[in-house]
Amino acid sequence: MxxxxxxxxxxxxxxxxxxxxxxxxxxxxxxxxxxxxxxxTGIKERHILDNNEVISTYAIEASKxxxxxxxxxxxxxxxxxCATLTPDYLMPSLSILIQNGLGxxxxxAFDLSATCSGFLYALCIGDQFVRNNPERKILIVGAEAxxxxxxxxxxxxxxxxxxxxxxxIMTGQENHDRGIIDFILGADGSNSHLLTLKGGGSAYFPLxxxxxxxxxxxxxxxxxxxxxxxxxxxxxxxxxxERNNLKPEDLDLIIPHQANLRIIEYLRERLNLPKExxxxxxxxxxxxxxxxxxxxxxxxxxxxxxxRGNLLLMVAFGGGFTYAGVLMRW
Ligand code: ACO
Numbered sequence: 001m002x003x004x005x006x007x008x009x010x011x012x013x014x015x016x017x018x019x020x021x022x023x024x025x026x027x028x029x030x031x032x033x034x035x036x037x038x039x040x041t042g043i044k045e046r047h048i049l050d051n052n053e054v055i056s057t058y059a060i061e062a063s064k065x066x067x068x069x070x071x072x073x074x075x076x077x078x079x080x081x082c083a084t085l086t087p088d089y090l091m092p093s094l095s096i097l098i099q100n101g102l103g104x105x106x107x108x109a110f111d112l113s114a115t116c117s118g119f120l121y122a123l124c125i126g127d128q129f130v131r132n133n134p135e136r137k138i139l140i141v142g143a144e145a146x147x148x149x150x151x152x153x154x155x156x157x158x159x160x161x162x163x164x165x166x167x168x169i170m171t172g173q174e175n176h177d178r179g180i181i182d183f184i185l186g187a188d189g190s191n192s193h194l195l196t197l198k199g200g201g202s203a204y205f206p207l208x209x210x211x212x213x214x215x216x217x218x219x220x221x222x223x224x225x226x227x228x229x230x231x232x233x234x235x236x237x238x239x240x241x242e243r244n245n246l247k248p249e250d251l252d253l254i255i256p257h258q259a260n261l262r263i264i265e266y267l268r269e270r271l272n273l274p275k276e277x278x279x280x281x282x283x284x285x286x287x288x289x290x291x292x293x294x295x296x297x298x299x300x301x302x303x304x305x306x307x308r309g310n311l312l313l314m315v316a317f318g319g320g321f322t323y324a325g326v327l328m329r330w
Contacts, residue, residue: 003329005134006179007127009168010072012298013065015058016047016164016285021147023159030155037159042261046162046286048147054088055163059143060101062167062294066139067102070169074102077169078136079129080109083118083290085197085319086145087111094143104139116257116318118142118290119166120183120326123314126170127180134172141167142290149197151217160259161218162286166294178309178329182244184236186323191228194221195319218319229259229317230266236315236325237271244327246311248273252330253306257316258282258292267315279305289318306330 022045023034037043049055059082067074080095087094095109114121119142126138146161173179198204199216233256241248248271256264261282268278279300288295293314300306310330317323 001329002175002177003179003181004175005131006173006176007130007170008173008176008179009170009330011066011069012166012168012294012301013062013069014164014166014295014298015061015065016295017049017053017058019048019050020045021048026159029152030158032155032159040262041160042280042282043159043286044283048163049145055086055143055145055165056088056094056097056101058163058165059094059098059141059167062143062165063098063102063139063141066167066169072137072169074104075106076137077104077107077139079126079138080104080107080141081112081122081125081138082109082141082143083112083114083122084143085113085115085118085289086149095141098139098141107139114318114322115320116259116287116289116292117316117322117324118318119293120314120316120324121185121322123170123180123326124183124185124324127183130170130172134174136172138170139167140170141165142292142294144289144291146218146287146289149218151214154214154217156222157218157220160287162288164285164288164291164295166291166298168294168297180326180328182240182327184240184325186236188321191224192320194224194228195219195321197319226260226263228321229263232317232321232323233263233267233315234270236323237267237313240313240325240327250311251277251313252310253277253279253300253312255279255293255296255300255312255314257318258285258296259287259317
């Protein structure tokens with residue numbers, strides 16, 4: 001099949017902080033166990049920033065690798081979109097720190113906030129940006145420092161999250177046999193109270209006494225979020241397949257947002273596909289929110305599980321709630 005105006009991913013890159021926090025480390029911090037965390041989430045360890053580090057360092061490193069693998073220079077980039085919930089600062093944005101760190105002198109740059117779906121949201125915006133001007137080149141980054149917004153005394157959330165960054169370079173191509181075929185972007189604020197991070201927004205003054213200290217960290221009613229996540233991930237996957245006259249078995253690889261292995265397993269069972277068709281690395285990184293899918297993309301390609309011409313489905317779900325699915329020929 002030829003895609004008339006295709007948007008293709010030229011390359012990817014990733015970077016994570018070297019510091020690793022294992023389940024055994026967490027056992028010393030809260031009332032939990034390696035066994036519980038593996039059984040309920042699939043996570044064994046996660047990378048987290050050291051105290052003196054910032055996530056922009058890793059966002060820039062991931063971007064440099066993507067540029068190098070695409071054979072491009074920073075000055076070739078027209079636009080930088082960084083999906084993040086945890087920028088170094090609210091101003092300047094993380095995308096600006098990347099722009100300056102790379103020396104991407106002709107690029108526009110902005111951050112995008114759509115929680116764990118952020119990278120796929122950014123990919124869809126990038127798709128629109130290059131379709132009618134295939135010469136353009138975009139750097140799309142997903143970077144998170146969730147460890148800085150984690151309440152390390154709350155065992156229901158602190159076992160889940162990790163830090164890291166992934167990046168891709170996207171461009172356009174006419175009449176190509178690969179690229180983005182279709183996507184779904186969605187949001188539903190009716191249950192937003194189930195997953196929140198209130199401190200730091202403008203509803204409250206800094207250190208407002210009206211806001212309890214735990215509201216400066218991610219708070220989640222995990223069981224309820226789990227139910228919504230499983231339902232929504234299945235719905236997006238089936239809708240994208242159906243409207244493109246595809247069956248689950250036509251897919252070569254599914255890269256789901258890595259939030260919980262049981263959510264991924266649920267989707268796999270509903271699509272009735274073998275384990276090999278799902279890329280999973282949650283055991284080593286935990287949930288890195290907007291960085292989760294680009295890190296997985298990079299590793300899937302490096303491990304030879306994602307190859308040129310493969311039919312790829314990416315699905316994500318996150319706080320808000322937001323959700324997204326992208327179907328593409330790699
Ligand atoms: N260690 C040991 N026990 C624990 C832990 C822990 N770390 N955490 C919770 N428990 C206990 C609970 O207190 C509860 O005990 P109780 O039965 O005595 O009350 C029991 O384990 C079961 O708790 P549940 O919350 O029902 O556990 P569940 O199986 O649902 O797993 C989890 C919790 C992992 C959080 C799961 O609900 C989940 O993954 N939810 C969805 C997360 C997600 O997808 N988030 C969206 C993206 S995040 C973002 O956008 C930033």
